[in-house]
Amino acid sequence: MEEDDDSDDDACCPRSPVTLGPSPSIGHEHGLARLLKNNRKWSKAIRERQPDFFEKGSKGQQPKVFWIGCSDSRVPENELLQLAPGEVFTHRNIANVVVSTDLNCLSVLQYAVDVLKVEHVVVCGHYGCGGVAAALGDQSYGLIDHWLANIKEVKHQHLLNLEKIRDQEDRCRALVEINCRNSVLTVAKSPIIRAAWERGQSIEVIGMVYDIQRGLLSELGYHVSNADDLACHLKVNSNELFEARKECAELQKL
Template identity: 80%
Template sequence: MSTAQTEVPISNTDIVNQVEDLKITATEEPHHHRNHHIHHLLHKYNTSKDTENEDENVDQDSCCPRTPVTFGPSPTVGDTHGLARLLKNNRMWSRAIRERQPDFFEKGSKGQQPKVFWIGCSDSRVPENELLQLAPGEVFTHRNIANVVVSTDLNCLSVLQYAVEVLKVEQVVVCGHYGCGGVAAAMGDHSYGLIDHWLANIKEVKQQHQHNLETIKDEEERCRALVEINCRNSVLAVAKSPIMKSAWDRGQNVEIVGVVYDIQTGLLSELGYHVASMDDLSRHLRVDSNALFAARKDNAEALQQQS
């Protein structure tokens, strides 16, 4: 019999603190217009407790012509529904941002100009905007299990093409993370069903470096090494795509970098995988597995001596 987990509520203070961390600065806007937006959002989701101090004479729809639309015979969720908590958190987050910069969402609705395209893992513990301390609109994102990039994934390649050719990003960041469940699953021989097809991409990387991985006796450290090598493989897969070749051929300034995130410390580390041209790609492809693992060992020893 399962035991229900106690849900820890997110307070308004928590939301405000998160927004303040985004370094969004306040700008001037008529007070009554801000209240229009706040009242409208709170009213739409029927949070009477949150609207007690709002002006009851405000025209609820005058400032937001595009009101939420419901398709199908769906009942309004009650206070105990899981969605109610998410909607409440969203309203507090939106309100906190608009208190600091009233025109933030209005400006964002006119387009995006991110400098970074992030390819990361779907793991919920690796939220790119939060760990980079960047606001909405500053990171274009694609995530999948174990941050795998392969030439047959039209989803990932379509996002890459849009990021490079339309948004003109300057950095493609491939981020692996220690403690990755996908990488850990690929380390063994257990069958998981449909996901085995996806994990086969990581297993192929493991086989390419099997000899050097086996020299690492500690299982956790071996998994960390595969996380790093898997990230490198995705960096090279991005670099080998026709999308990047075309971008570099036309002189576009865009670099691919590999980083790893440590969920135990909250810190990012760069892995030394930088590709900004076809020449860079050729140099990386000439580095064999033995050289990679030798460099990894040297770096680890150097870090130990520093500490």
């Protein structure tokens, strides 16, 4: 078996703030051999710091957080949350969309809630989302148009207020936020979450957004912990949403 070449450039090895490995070289070409070598270095670094880490992990997982995020490679949930493997259960798709007909997402949600007993369901969008930007326009992208139709439906529900935003980038940011809100409400309305609340299980659904340019997460004010919270959020109309967004932007300028 080939031994690790510690003299090689460590910059090629992926760095995780959790494992304290070396930083990646973004421009470095990663072939299969390089990826496997990176994995060996990563495993070795963890075992040196915590010899029983993998043995403990092999016995099961007990995450408290279920993360529904975008497939974008720039939004690595474990990294930005500073959580180790086993601490966050994850489902990702283009533009963090949750719809009631997506059996894949709902199956993962049910496992997270009913089996893993997570306490927090985080739906996280991110600024600069390509899926959301595509949904703002009228260009056809082929098969993905079927998926983008879910975001376009949200866009049309808030079209009057979105069109009041002249800056295209800010308009896209607004759609990122309300698309995330829509997914939060879809999760909270699901029979899975409703049943959990009815049996007294403590679980909250939270909407967050990640700013890629700053590396920061922010809550969006979409926080649902019970049926009463859900009812209040469902009563909020588009005008109220955008007025609250405008007030928040003004406060941030102070």
